[in-house]
Amino acid sequence: MSGVCAGRVVVVTGAGRGLGRAHALAFAAEGARVVVNDVGAALDGSGGSGGPAGDVVEEIRAAGGEAVADGEDVADWGGAGRLVAHAVEEFGRLDVLVNNAGILRDRMLVSLDEAEWDAVLRVHLKGHAALLHHAAAYWRAQVKAGRPVDARVINTSSGAGLLGSVGQGSYSTAKAGILGLTLVAAAELARYRVTVNAIAPAARTRMTEAAFAEAMAVPDGGFDAMAPENVSPLVVWLGSAESAEVTGRVFEVDGGRIVVADGWRPGPSVDQGRRWSPGELGAVVPELLAKAAPPEPVYGS
Numbered sequence: 001m002s003g004v005c006a007g008r009v010v011v012v013t014g015a016g017r018g019l020g021r022a023h024a025l026a027f028a029a030e031g032a033r034v035v036v037n038d039v040g041a042a043l044d045g046s047g048g049s050g051g052p053a054g055d056v057v058e059e060i061r062a063a064g065g066e067a068v069a070d071g072e073d074v075a076d077w078g079g080a081g082r083l084v085a086h087a088v089e090e091f092g093r094l095d096v097l098v099n100n101a102g103i104l105r106d107r108m109l110v111s112l113d114e115a116e117w118d119a120v121l122r123v124h125l126k127g128h129a130a131l132l133h134h135a136a137a138y139w140r141a142q143v144k145a146g147r148p149v150d151a152r153v154i155n156t157s158s159g160a161g162l163l164g165s166v167g168q169g170s171y172s173t174a175k176a177g178i179l180g181l182t183l184v185a186a187a188e189l190a191r192y193r194v195t196v197n198a199i200a201p202a203a204r205t206r207m208t209e210a211a212f213a214e215a216m217a218v219p220d221g222g223f224d225a226m227a228p229e230n231v232s233p234l235v236v237w238l239g240s241a242e243s244a245e246v247t248g249r250v251f252e253v254d255g256g257r258i259v260v261a262d263g264w265r266p267g268p269s270v271d272q273g274r275r276w277s278p279g280e281l282g283a284v285v286p287e288l289l290a291k292a293a294p295p296e297p298v299y300g301s
C-alpha cells in the first residue's frame, strides 16, 4: 500500500475502540503495518476481551491492509516489553509507537478512593512510561547494531492535563505527567533519531459521549467535528518520515483544528539579589501577577 507511512510498523495502544481504532485504521490506510493493541476493558479499566482489537484487525485486513491484534496490558512492565517484541516478531521492526490506551474513574478529591487513584495513574502514566522504556531500548539496540532508525512516539495527553478538570484529579495528574514525560523523552531519545510529541485530542467516544453529550452530539448535517477520525491525520503525519524535525511538542487537535499548546515558560520576574523576607512579598507578588497573563480557566470550574 502507498501513503505517507508506507512500510512503517506502528503500535497503537488502546486501538480496539474510539480514538485508537481511528488511528489504527488511518495508519493502515497510509500503508503502515499495524499492531492493534487493546485489553478490551470497560471504561473504568475492569474486565477484558480480545473482541475489540480483533474487530479492528479484521476491518484493516478487509480494506487490504496489514494488521495483527495484541492483548497486552500496557501498564504491565513485562507486557509492554512483549508488545514491542510482538511488533518486531510479526513485522520485523518498529517505527512508530502511539501511546493512547486509557481509562476513567472520575471523582472529586474529597471522595477520592486510593484504588481508583492508583488505577488511573497506572494505565495512563505507567502505561506510557513502560512502552517508552521498552521501545527506547529496542531503538537504542538498533542504533548500536548500525541499523538506521527514524522513529516516532506520539503520546496522548488531554485538555485536562493542560488546564486541569474538576472531578478528574487523577486523570488530570496522569495527563499532565504525560506532558512532562514527553519533554524528557524527546530530549533523551533525540540521539537515537526518535521524535516524541503529544496530542490533547477531543472526540466523541465512550469517554465523552455521555459526560459531554451536547458538545459531542452528531450534527444534523455538515462537518461532524467530534468524529474521532478527525484527530488521526495529525497522529499519522507525526508518525511519518515527514515530521522528523518536530519533537517535544504538544498539539491540541479536534475537528479541523490544530493548536500548538505553548507550555510553561518564564513570565514576569524579579530578582533582588538577596533572600526575600515573607513580609516584603505582599507588595512584590501581586505586582508580578498584574504583569502576567491571566490563567486559563480549569475545565468545569
Ligand SMILES: NC(=O)c1ccc[n+]([C@@H]2O[C@H](COP(=O)([O-])OP(=O)(O)OC[C@H]3O[C@@H](n4cnc5c(N)ncnc54)[C@H](O)[C@@H]3O)[C@@H](O)[C@H]2O)c1
Pocket: 013, 014, 015, 016, 017, 018, 019, 020, 037, 038, 039, 040, 041, 042, 043, 045, 052, 072, 073, 074, 075, 100, 101, 102, 103, 123, 127, 156, 157, 158, 159, 200, 201, 202, 203, 204, 205, 206, 207, 208
Ligand atoms: N475522547 C476524548 O475526547 C479524549 C480527550 C482527551 C484525551 N483522550 C484520551 O485519548 C485516549 C483514547 O481515549 P478514547 O476516548 O478513545 O477512549 P476509549 O475508552 O474509547 O478507548 C480506550 C481504549 O483503551 C483500552 N485500554 C484501557 N486500558 C488498557 C490497558 N491497560 N492496556 C491496553 N488497552 C487498554 C480500552 O479497552 C479501550 O478500548 C485516552 O488516553 C484518553 O484519555 C480522549
